[in-house]
Amino acid sequence: MAATESPLIIALDYPDLSQALALADALDPARCRVKIGKELFTRTGPAAIDAMHQRGFEVFLDLKFHDIPNTVAGAVEAAADRGVWMVNVHASGGRRMMEASAERLVKRGLKTHLIAVTVLTSMSDDELHETGVSGNALAQVERLARLTQQSGLDGVVCSARESASIRELCGGAFLKVTPGIRPPMADQGDQRRVMTPEAAMSAGSTHLVIGRAITRAADPMAALADIERSLSDRA
Numbered sequence: 001m002a003a004t005e006s007p008l009i010i011a012l013d014y015p016d017l018s019q020a021l022a023l024a025d026a027l028d029p030a031r032c033r034v035k036i037g038k039e040l041f042t043r044t045g046p047a048a049i050d051a052m053h054q055r056g057f058e059v060f061l062d063l064k065f066h067d068i069p070n071t072v073a074g075a076v077e078a079a080a081d082r083g084v085w086m087v088n089v090h091a092s093g094g095r096r097m098m099e100a101s102a103e104r105l106v107k108r109g110l111k112t113h114l115i116a117v118t119v120l121t122s123m124s125d126d127e128l129h130e131t132g133v134s135g136n137a138l139a140q141v142e143r144l145a146r147l148t149q150q151s152g153l154d155g156v157v158c159s160a161r162e163s164a165s166i167r168e169l170c171g172g173a174f175l176k177v178t179p180g181i182r183p184p185m186a187d188q189g190d191q192r193r194v195m196t197p198e199a200a201m202s203a204g205s206t207h208l209v210i211g212r213a214i215t216r217a218a219d220p221m222a223a224l225a226d227i228e229r230s231l232s233d234r235a
């Protein structure tokens with residue numbers, strides 16, 4: 001399978017496999033990775049993963065596991081056995097849950113990247129307070145990133161607004177996978193902590209998750225090319 005140097009991960013948030021395949025067939029695995037999330041996976045099951053692997057894409061399976069340690073470790077192992085490049089859990093599942101998952105991969109010699117979601121990019125500080133968290137999003141992301149690193153995982157999902165702080169706290173090699181990416185003038189939609197692609201890379205994000213800015217664009221390939229251009233202009 002062709003590994004790519006690109007930081008771009010395209011979120012295939014579609015209700016059926018044919019729409020996901022239509023975009024995948026226009027994309028080039030040398031230029032991006034793809035993400036399969038809850039909607040597509042619940043519709044298609046592992047068939048979507050297999051179809052992307054057949055096309056040469058590395059796959060981020062985004063099912064955000066959040067359960068007791070034994071259950072999540074088993075789910076992470078199952079994902080890795082499918083050969084996915086990356087899988088995620090919720091950091092708020094706690095240290096033992098994350099350690100059990102990381103240890104399972106090590107024990108089996110599986111190379112899948114394991115990362116943890118800190119605070120969803122759709123949440124504002126006020127919404128976070130409503131869930132009982134007293135600090136702001138940045139403080140909670142920092143706390144959970146530290147816990148994630150101590151638990152032996154490879155990185156976090158956070159917003160690009162927190163990437164610089166997490167780079168300082170956890171180092172450059174610790175993955176900072178950032179959704180909530182919006183090109184200038186793009187509709188924010190349900191996201192709250194957003195950044196442009198070039199600002200996100202400058203802030204220290206290692207990977208950018210991009211969904212609707214490409215999948216809902218009138219011309220998805222032109223939208224992707226614009227984003228790639230904005231990143232190479234920055235370099």
Ligand SMILES: O=C(O)c1cc(=O)[nH]c(=O)n1[C@@H]1O[C@H](COP(=O)(O)O)[C@@H](O)[C@H]1O
Pocket residue numbers: 011013037062064088117119120121122157158179180181191209210211212213
């Ligand atoms: O884990 C994720 O990928 C994720 C975490 C997060 O905090 N926020 C977030 O938006 N995501 C995912 O990233 C994608 C963002 O999609 P767009 O907002 O359309 O670019 C969606 O597939 C979300 O499920």
